[in-house]
Amino acid sequence: MTELTGTAANMRAPSPRRSSMTLMIVGGAMLAALAVLAVAAPIIAPHDPDAVEVRRVLGAPDLLHPFGSDVLGRDVLSRVLYGLRVSLLVSISAVAASMVLAVPLGLLAGYFGRWADTAISRSLDMILVFPAMLLAVTFIAILGPGSVVAAIAIAVIYLPILARVMRTSTLVVSRNEYVAGARARGASHLRVLVTHVAPNALGPVIVQASVLSAFALQLEAGLSFLGLGTQPPIPSLGGMLADGREVLIQAPWVEIFPGLAIVLAVLAFTFLGEGLRRAFDPRGVAE
Amino acid sequence: MSRQLAFIVRRILLTIPMLFVMSIVVFLIIRLVPGDPVRTMLGFRATEANVIELRHRLGLDQSLLNQYLNWVGAMLHGDLGQDIVSHAPLTELLAQRLPVTFELTALSMLIAVLAGVPLGIWAATGGPWIRRLTEGFVVFGISVPDFWLGIMLVLVFAGLLVILPPSGYVPFAADPLGNLRYMVLPVLTLATGEAAYILRTSRSAITSVMDRPFITFLRAKGIAPSRIVFGHALRNAGPSIVTVVGIQVGVLLGGAIIVETMFALPGVGRLVVTGINQRNYPTVQVGVLAIATIFIVVSLVTDLIVGWLDPRVADAATT
Numbered sequence: 001m002t003e004l005t006g007t008a009a010n011m012r013a014p015s016p017r018r019s020s021m022t023l024m025i026v027g028g029a030m031l032a033a034l035a036v037l038a039v040a041a042p043i044i045a046p047h048d049p050d051a052v053e054v055r056r057v058l059g060a061p062d063l064l065h066p067f068g069s070d071v072l073g074r075d076v077l078s079r080v081l082y083g084l085r086v087s088l089l090v091s092i093s094a095v096a097a098s099m100v101l102a103v104p105l106g107l108l109a110g111y112f113g114r115w116a117d118t119a120i121s122r123s124l125d126m127i128l129v130f131p132a133m134l135l136a137v138t139f140i141a142i143l144g145p146g147s148v149v150a151a152i153a154i155a156v157i158y159l160p161i162l163a164r165v166m167r168t169s170t171l172v173v174s175r176n177e178y179v180a181g182a183r184a185r186g187a188s189h190l191r192v193l194v195t196h197v198a199p200n201a202l203g204p205v206i207v208q209a210s211v212l213s214a215f216a217l218q219l220e221a222g223l224s225f226l227g228l229g230t231q232p233p234i235p236s237l238g239g240m241l242a243d244g245r246e247v248l249i250q251a252p253w254v255e256i257f258p259g260l261a262i263v264l265a266v267l268a269f270t271f272l273g274e275g276l277r278r279a280f281d282p283r284g285v286a287e
Numbered sequence: 288m289s290r291q292l293a294f295i296v297r298r299i300l301l302t303i304p305m306l307f308v309m310s311i312v313v314f315l316i317i318r319l320v321p322g323d324p325v326r327t328m329l330g331f332r333a334t335e336a337n338v339i340e341l342r343h344r345l346g347l348d349q350s351l352l353n354q355y356l357n358w359v360g361a362m363l364h365g366d367l368g369q370d371i372v373s374h375a376p377l378t379e380l381l382a383q384r385l386p387v388t389f390e391l392t393a394l395s396m397l398i399a400v401l402a403g404v405p406l407g408i409w410a411a412t413g414g415p416w417i418r419r420l421t422e423g424f425v426v427f428g429i430s431v432p433d434f435w436l437g438i439m440l441v442l443v444f445a446g447l448l449v450i451l452p453p454s455g456y457v458p459f460a461a462d463p464l465g466n467l468r469y470m471v472l473p474v475l476t477l478a479t480g481e482a483a484y485i486l487r488t489s490r491s492a493i494t495s496v497m498d499r500p501f502i503t504f505l506r507a508k509g510i511a512p513s514r515i516v517f518g519h520a521l522r523n524a525g526p527s528i529v530t531v532v533g534i535q536v537g538v539l540l541g542g543a544i545i546v547e548t549m550f551a552l553p554g555v556g557r558l559v560v561t562g563i564n565q566r567n568y569p570t571v572q573v574g575v576l577a578i579a580t581i582f583i584v585v586s587l588v589t590d591l592i593v594g595w596l597d598p599r600v601a602d603a604a605t606t
Contacts, residue, residue: 126308133541134559134578138312141563141571142319218432222545225434226560241438245549248438248453249446259435266430 020278027271034265038085047075049082049235058251068253071243076254080261083237086230087265090147091216094154095209102159103205106166107193110201111174121167124160132157136219140228147220147236150229154216165208169201176200203280211273214266221262237262294594294601302587309583313576314355317345317568328371328566341371345569362576368569377573380558385577387456388554390466391547392539394474399481400532406482407489407528411497412516421486428483434545437476444472454551473550477542481535488531492524499523526597533589537582544578 037044046064053073061068067076109120130138139153173179174197182192223229224238232239237258244254317324325342326333345368346354361368367377410421445453451471459466496502497520505515544556551557559574561567594601 126305129305129309129583130312130579131537131541131582133538133544134575134582137544137559137563138316138571138575141316141559141568141575143321145563214430221432222434226545226548228560228563238434241434245438248442252442252446255435255438255442259432259438262435263431266432267426270426270430 020275023271023275024279025275027268027273027275030264030268031272034084034261034268035088037081038088041078041081041085045075045078045081047078049074049078050233051075058247058254060251061253067257068251070240070251070254071247076240076257079235079240080237080257082235083240083258084261084265086147086234086236087217087220087238087262090151090220090230091154091213094151094216094220095158095213097151097155098158098162098212099205099209101155102162103166103198103202105159106163106205107170107198107201109163110167110170111189111193111197113171117167120163124163127156127160132215132219133222136223137226137228140223145228145231147224147230147234150220150223153223154219157219158212158216161212162205162208166201166205169204170197173197173201207273207276207280210269210276214269214273217262217265217269291594291598291601295591298587298590298594302583305583305586306580309576309579310359311355313572313579314358316572316575317347318351318354320568324568328568330566344369367573367576370567370570372565372567372570377570380570381555381573381577384553384555384558384574386458387552388540388543388547388556388578390459390470391473391477391543391552391554392536394470395477395481395539396532396536398474398478399485399535402478403482403485404489404528407486408493408516408521410486410490411493411520412512421490425483425487428480428486431480433476433480433542434549436479437472437546437549440472440475454549456550456552469550469552473546473552476549477539477546480542481539484535484538485528485531489524489528492527493520496520496523526593526600529589529592529596533586533593536585536589540578540582 046066051074053069056065056069056073056075058071059065059069059073065075065077067080069075070079105120105124109117127135135157136150136153139156140149143149143152179192179196182196183189187195220229221236221238221241224236225242227239227242230236230239240258241255244251244258248255320327323338325338325345325347329337329341342348346357349357365378367381369375370377370380373380406421406424410418441453444451452469453472454469456469457465493516497516502515502520505519506512540556543554544559546552547554547557548560555574555577559571559578562570562574
């Protein structure tokens with residue numbers, strides 16, 4: 001009877017473990033495929049992404065140009081592959097830079113508490129006074145447009161979120177008896193933090209970082225769309241969407257394919273992040 | 288003083304440091320520009336006299352503290368300075384632009400709430416296929432960037448069906464129907480993603496309330512399911528939904544920067560982007576100041592509503 005009920009329940013909804021594995025595999029595979037396409041762009045791109053061909057201006061998709069060509073007759077597929085490179089590079093490096101800063105800050109705030117926590121947490125909260133996009137735009141207003149500035153802005157925007165997750169996770173881990181045991185054996189705070197607390201507290205931050213990568217990618221594409229992120233002639237997915245806006249009705253392929261590439265990359269990060277969250281952060285610290 | 292009143296006072300006081308930090312960041316926009324901001328603004332052809340005149344007009348030849356105090360003082364008297372390209376007073380420019388951004392964000396949030404909350408309730412109380420359908424909408428809404436959704440909506444409604452204009456704007460007072468026709472696509476673009484977030488929050492908030500013992504008790508008493516959902520579950524899920532709506536206003540304001548540029552709406556977001564491209568820093572400052580102030584005020588109102596809806600929040604904050 002028990003076994004029958006269990007089987008019926010399994011048929012209705014997949015187990016959380018299985019669903020997290022499926023999401024991770026699907027997200028991971030999509031991301032790996034996109035990363036391979038981006039890295040191998042110079043080898044697999046059928047044409048030079050910057051090669052202008054007057055006879056091919058707004059050319060419809062065909063066998064030679066499967067995604068068609070743009071306002072300057074450049075091959076859209078080759079530009080999408082190169083654009084994907086920039087988008088992935090900017091979003092991943094921005095989130096990685098944010099993590100590099102957030103992990104020590106969150107560790108210090110969560111482990112030492114009191115004034116360290118107040119000083120770090122309140123300072124980082126100030127970043128949250130601005131909506132993310134507005135803060136990015138403000139950064140660019142000061143430092144000028146470009147993909148490096150966009151990456152710095154994205155890293156700063158996500159710093160308080162990642163540091164907060166690291167702080168909460170550190171608080172939970174620090175309460176464990178093995179941490180008190182290490183201190184009792186005479187280990188220094190630095191040693192306890194590096195060897196006992198940090199490795200066990202990192203899980204939720206990695207989960208949150210992969211979720212944020214999806215938003216970072218959208219933010220980078222949005223900034224490039226506004227002309228504030230990656231600058232021409234470097235191909236970027238957001239920039240391609242901005243370039244093709246005027247010819248949308250005559251040549252929709254100029255807009256459809258770069259947009260689909262962004263959606264696929266965002267989906268890959270979202271699935272991977274959600275799968276990781278379900279598998280490694282069941283307590284929901286990263287939320 | 289009652290706890291509720293103490294909560295309101297405390298929350299309003301908390302807004303002061305937020306406004307202060309925001310004002311510092313906005314003030315520093317011009318001052319942090321690498322090199323000489325005045326030369327950057329005026330370009331290579333500017334004469335030395337022009338540079339000195341603009342530097343003086345912007346107060347950049349004074350000490351930093353004096354500059355800040357004068358800037359805040361002028362702002363509090365309603366003097367936001369001058370646009371360096373059109374020479375129009377920025378107070379006037381903001382008065383023209385703000386209603387557009389207000390209309391866009393308010394309509395988008397209204398549509399997002401009107402779609403997201405009922406769909407969330409439906410997802411929480413309906414069968415598995417409803418859950419799957421709404422989950423599909425959530426994944427779509429979260430993964431599709433608003434600017435691409437906007438482009439696709441233009442392609443379908445302005446390009447293929449030719450029933451809506453692709454971009455442009457007329458003020459509501461001049462032509463109400465025309466204004467709404469221009470607003471349909473920008474509002475749909477912004478509202479879709481927001482509706483997905485609100486749906487997800489409403490669904491999980493209602494689902495967790497429906498699992499509580501008092502709901503089981505109400506069911507056992509034979510109370511109609513619709514009354515349980517709308518009279519009890521929704522009321523308890525309210526604070527979570529309102530909190531997310533408040534947070535998402537920030538996302539909407541950020542999204543408005545893109546959507547206004549994309550649909551040629553003369554709002555504050557477009558003013559900021561044009562200002563950056565023209566190195567028109569005073570205008571960028573005023574635009575950023577306006578959007579950030581709206582966000583801070585909305586966060587304050589959201590917290591006060593949550594404290595009113597759920598007195599336990601006010602109690603926890605004051606004890």
